[in-house]
Amino acid sequence: MNGLFTSRLVGRFIAPAMAACVALSVAAPEALAQQEGRRRRGGAQEAKPIELTPDQVGQLTRIANDRRLNVDDLLAAAKTFMPSGRHDEYVLFSSGGQSGQVFAIGVPSMRLLRSIAVFTPESWQGYGFAGDEDPVHKSLEINGKPVLWGDTHHPALSETKGEYDGEWLFIGDKANARVAVIDLRDWETKQIVKNPLTISDHGAAFVTPNTEYVVEGGQYATVLGYGYASPEQYKELYRGMVTLWKFDRARGRIDESQSFALELPPYWQDLADAGKNASDGYIFINSFNSEMATGGVEMGNPPFEAGASKRDMDYLHIIDWRKAEAAFKAGKAKQINGFPVLMLDTLIADGIMYFAPEPKSPHGVDVTPNGQFIVVAGKLDPHVTVYSIDKIKAAIAAGSTGKTDEYGVPVLDFDAVVEAQVELGLGPLHTQFDDKGYAYTSLFLDSAVARWTLGGEYAKLNPEQPWKLVTKTPVHYNIGHLCAAEGDTTTPDGLYLISMSKWSVDRFLTTGPLLPQNFQLLDIAGTGTAMPVIYDMPLGVGEPHYAQMIKADKLKSWKVYPEIGWNPHTQKLDPRAPKKGQEGVTRDGNNVLVKMTAVRSHFFPEHVEVNEGDRVTWRITAIESAQDATHGFCIGGYNINLSLEPGEFIEFTFVADRAGTYPFYCTEFCSALHLEMMGYFHVKPKSLGSAERE
């Protein structure tokens, strides 16, 4: 048979000396990758403008009619489609909600580029699966208890002068009051800090304009320091808080020793935003439940949803963070659970915090790009309320109004600080901005995105009257947050806006009772009423809350690790990384050290023998430098799986507590001989005596 002869011919591919050829042949041409300079709406392979011939128009029309697309559908398709190899213009970094992860999505194609494991172990990335002593486990412990998930809410890209700089990403865990630091060179979580004051938070993470601090606001008041108190002790013992985590950019870590918190009244603080430009130096935080309702529907009380919504006004918190920093540095903080807290009396005495009334139960507080205005969206008020920083400063300078809240915090006059109120519709939640003087607010109950005009210096940018609703685009359904391209920076881009619609109901195929969310892409490049939805993206891997969208070319991500033997934890070459020729297995008592290299398509060594009960420290260097030449490493039956990206070094440790012969293998399809990239881990049973000892 013909095939047999040819199969002998192809046999040369696998002669040991030729194995490298097979490996090399899978490295795809990098030349195609050279697409610099993403233009407005995409890069380019075919630069020649097209003109559609009648035949081509006919072909397109036939497809459209066959699929029952209308003209708007064709336009939307043309606006969002990405040809093979073309790169998206923007990256949306979205929280993954209670999945505990962060998702990166390309815009305008709305394709999920990558998940980043943060609070929930994830085995594809090998996050939390590097043996019994994986540092990820330690970082996820709370009071010595593993808490292996998070409720990621608000991602914050690092900023320089109020613009995203593409270096770092921070994200809060609402459920457990933690903040994570992600390095955007390799898209890996580098640090998780647990708030020592509260169990859960909400207003995290937000950064100051030069990422001096990562702001973590609280939400449900508790006894600071994880204390216990009954509902009757609420006003006395429960407190809110906001924590300012100092970010050390050189180290790429939050510096806990330079971080501190502010005690707040037991209202439920909500979202936060840092001032910028005109309002630089301030942090604004919304609150609700200034009623200090303690619920208790089981005792015949109104439930929280009613009790926390009785008053017409809550308090916008206006915090001068540089004054707070000065007070902290002056030693005015009190230690709670080992963490420095500026108490309410200090905040009042030092003029660090003022309140302004805000319409009931607000959610989003968003500072305009010039820093001049602070937009508060109150979900139970059909308006957005716009505060002026100039008026706030003047009101503070004018001295006491004589009004305080129950805890003595000075309250400014509403009329003295408000610039405008704009009626938008039902359930306004969150506002973002564009480059044309428009603001965009999500309307949860209306299921719509509202476009409205800013005033002040923005008034000259668009033809409409300032402080007016321009148009609303329906979305499906029940939008929570929204995100415009660089829409919360000092220089928003416009162009694209994502409606983070929380319910999808009928928008997609039924995926059982648990449905995806719906990210809807709106084209906001136009003006006036032109603001169509051009794409619906189901998101069925978590429930995102908040997102930020950065220009893709600001990201300077590594294609491979800089050197072979790189340690992603330290972001340095690791002297422990085995080099080619240094592989082997050595023993010291019951401690076994395995030094291994991985290269297409074998591990070295291919057999590792230990005794049952040995503590095994295993080091692997991925000797690869081609982009995407990732290997995996797993040991069947043991809870171990690593992702070994090109150049990466990993050390992991575990106890070989189960006897038997266990295959280990490469879990990432690396080459034609990927299935052969395996070996055996022999754990000799105690009953058979010990393997030889060195």
Add this chain to the structure above:
Amino acid sequence: MNGLFTSRLVGRFIAPAMAACVALSVAAPEALAQQEGRRRRGGAQEAKPIELTPDQVGQLTRIANDRRLNVDDLLAAAKTFMPSGRHDEYVLFSSGGQSGQVFAIGVPSMRLLRSIAVFTPESWQGYGFAGDEDPVHKSLEINGKPVLWGDTHHPALSETKGEYDGEWLFIGDKANARVAVIDLRDWETKQIVKNPLTISDHGAAFVTPNTEYVVEGGQYATVLGYGYASPEQYKELYRGMVTLWKFDRARGRIDESQSFALELPPYWQDLADAGKNASDGYIFINSFNSEMATGGVEMGNPPFEAGASKRDMDYLHIIDWRKAEAAFKAGKAKQINGFPVLMLDTLIADGIMYFAPEPKSPHGVDVTPNGQFIVVAGKLDPHVTVYSIDKIKAAIAAGSTGKTDEYGVPVLDFDAVVEAQVELGLGPLHTQFDDKGYAYTSLFLDSAVARWTLGGEYAKLNPEQPWKLVTKTPVHYNIGHLCAAEGDTTTPDGLYLISMSKWSVDRFLTTGPLLPQNFQLLDIAGTGTAMPVIYDMPLGVGEPHYAQMIKADKLKSWKVYPEIGWNPHTQKLDPRAPKKGQEGVTRDGNNVLVKMTAVRSHFFPEHVEVNEGDRVTWRITAIESAQDATHGFCIGGYNINLSLEPGEFIEFTFVADRAGTYPFYCTEFCSALHLEMMGYFHVKPKSLGSAERE
């Protein structure tokens, strides 16, 4: 200010009696959901055919030129774009590789509809986060050790008469030799079985044509029953295996007591396929490393990649599963680790298994829709080799060839059983079929999909010569498996084919050193050389291996659970589910029972007090019947998060081992007053004495 008055007006929304209005207003109109009957290439909202005006053509051309799209891009966009609310025609169920999950993707839009948690705990779905005694934890233990991830490789939809019936989905865990059962009514994992013979597997899951059995083939030979043996004992003590898991469709569970395995020689068995129609009753399994190489590059031996690829031929395993079943029922199995195994001598004596030579190191073995041919793709042979079931049957009937392998298994003559060999290119891996007599084979090294013609009764379906390569379409890069619409059933649909490209390299924005995979959609509706790539989908949440694509209208998934108080584990109404009015907290010694209901927008009760150290059993019923009205439930600081889908009842148990006051809250954005849907879990410290006891 105007806003204040209106805010009072809107205040009515939150008066207790009106809270329901807010809740109801978020239930999106279900009327829009009524899109039955997906047509070829999509459903419909706008039925009127369009004709593009010159203005519209101009508009489209301007967008295309602005984004530098060419005409093919526009056509591809029109073929794949899904307007808001339009449902995809097909669902691709894809393994998630070492993420341990399954992903459901809509085709042709290539949108990720949902992940399904299988072997790796996932908090959005609440899978594995229901307290210390979550049954998911128990199901993931191996030898008493938690193994909280899996390497999902091959999903298999349940079949009736060789066609997908849309009821069940099975998936294998290569790393740990497990098989999971997913119920496609609610898209949840219902069962995980651990193979008692091997640590890792590969050829799982594949089903027989009426889902009598779920086939789990092995891969790396080990000592059956998790035993230990040195490499020197390989030929004597190492073995392969294939397990036939009996599926009890009425119970929706694998019946372990009716399942059994077959001992196989210590070759590395690879993929499997069940015969159908003409070949009904057979299972075909590929193998490689019939060299029985034991590697040992560290001892100067050739590495596995070379040693396992020396011989020109390996063995196609041909197994008569009905004969095997009869032998098992006749008591011929031997117990290994408590599991019945038909040993090699029985397989030989009863004529249960035959071997046929196959070109070296094959990967895919795929049966044509009529069952007549078995297509073997050997990654180191540029041909596919096509076996005829008629010839195989005749060769078996003709009696011994006098040839056996080292273990005495009869080997058929290659020339006697092969129908054809078709030269396709470098690295053929896996083959699928369409409705026009074409086969499609992935070429890993060529990075291409080959279309070629079948012979026999298929020869009349297309104009080309039988058994000939027709065309190759380049893909990017290094395709592993491929998947055509219903392409491995008795009635494939053609239309769409997914290239599961393993490397993406430059196709998408750089996401750090770890890159997504690339699912590329090919339009295979045409004939001859027309087979364009029309979409690139990054998949950066795991590394998928294999997929099946089912017509969406075959799925009869539930929109909500059938009744309020439904237990998804039993798929029945649960009498323990608290009804409205039955809520409360009761105590029996140190055991506390919490009975809770959840409805927009409160939990009942809102305060739960226990003593430090109490064992808490907590029951929640989600009293919701609107589609998508999902709630979450978490307790901050405890490792608990649930997804409470409409109607669902969950009971979970944990020890309140950390004192303090912990907020619990709804983790799924359910309503305008979602943030208010919370309560406090008070764990009274031992130091304060006990809470009152009943």
